[in-house]
Amino acid sequence: MTKRLIPLVVAIAGLGIAACGSDGPGPSSASSDSTLPTVPADGQGDGYTHPTGADEVVVSYAELGGFTTREYAFQQPPSLLISGDGRLFSPGAQIEIYPGPLLPAVQVRTITEAGIQEILAAADEAGLLADVDYTAETNIADASTATVMVSADGETWVHEAYALGFAGPDGVEPTSERQALLRFVTQLTDLEALVGSENLGEATLFEPTEYEIEAIAVDDLSAYGTDGIEPTVEEWPADVSVRLVDAAECTIVQASEVGELLASANQLTFFTDAGVTYQLLARPALPGQTCR
Numbered sequence: 001m002t003k004r005l006i007p008l009v010v011a012i013a014g015l016g017i018a019a020c021g022s023d024g025p026g027p028s029s030a031s032s033d034s035t036l037p038t039v040p041a042d043g044q045g046d047g048y049t050h051p052t053g054a055d056e057v058v059v060s061y062a063e064l065g066g067f068t069t070r071e072y073a074f075q076q077p078p079s080l081l082i083s084g085d086g087r088l089f090s091p092g093a094q095i096e097i098y099p100g101p102l103l104p105a106v107q108v109r110t111i112t113e114a115g116i117q118e119i120l121a122a123a124d125e126a127g128l129l130a131d132v133d134y135t136a137e138t139n140i141a142d143a144s145t146a147t148v149m150v151s152a153d154g155e156t157w158v159h160e161a162y163a164l165g166f167a168g169p170d171g172v173e174p175t176s177e178r179q180a181l182l183r184f185v186t187q188l189t190d191l192e193a194l195v196g197s198e199n200l201g202e203a204t205l206f207e208p209t210e211y212e213i214e215a216i217a218v219d220d221l222s223a224y225g226t227d228g229i230e231p232t233v234e235e236w237p238a239d240v241s242v243r244l245v246d247a248a249e250c251t252i253v254q255a256s257e258v259g260e261l262l263a264s265a266n267q268l269t270f271f272t273d274a275g276v277t278y279q280l281l282a283r284p285a286l287p288g289q290t291c292r
Helices: 070-075 113-125 176-188 191-195 255-264
Strands: 002-005 057-064 080-083 087-091 106-110 145-152 155-162 210-217 232-235 251-254 269-273 276-284
Touching (some): 057 113, 070 276, 113 145, 113 176, 113 191, 176 191
Antiparallel strands (some): 057 145, 080 087, 145 155, 210 251, 210 276
């Protein structure tokens, strides 16, 4: 299934790996980074045109849905997201401990205009600069949906393929369209081979200026914790502009207000606000992704 969105300034997010507990540059701070590649104001010269804003998305890829928990679905960053100003976000290293950090790890690196053009050319070759039907019979239950967004030449396409990479019933081969999409997302897993290492900067931890949070009221903490590890409870600071009662759905909070608090929290850290205890889900706000 393909959704076609016009105009191209619409962008969804996908990826990123956030530094455990770091706050990071949002759209306003990105332009001040001298390491960023230069992107022509009109979206480049002779190649594919694309968004150039710091909060716009050129390409993103994420696996959404499937058999997973609410917490994982909220906090999992996209596998890849390229913003218009030449930043490339992807998941960072995960700490194999329990409880792990509250914040997912997201890394960011720069990508040159030449690198962006290579990715858009690969998307074009895969037929992604057009509407495509990925419908296919499947007997796979609870699989994820591969979601790829591409903005180029004044339009935006969102491609969604359930259970991508799995054969159909009785070993039926995937359609050519699904095979092309699978080849493209596979290319995205080896960017150095696709665009060349000279077009990629060094990966660093992403420090957002905003976080997205969701607060879930909890009546009984005894259901949480395992192996003798008990939950901890902290007071939500009174000077934070967002109250947890108002964050039942995805809400933006400034990193300047809660960055250190979230960085020090783990998966068994709960917060009280106005006498109510909450489980908090949190993730760095990525370009074009605000409370997707």
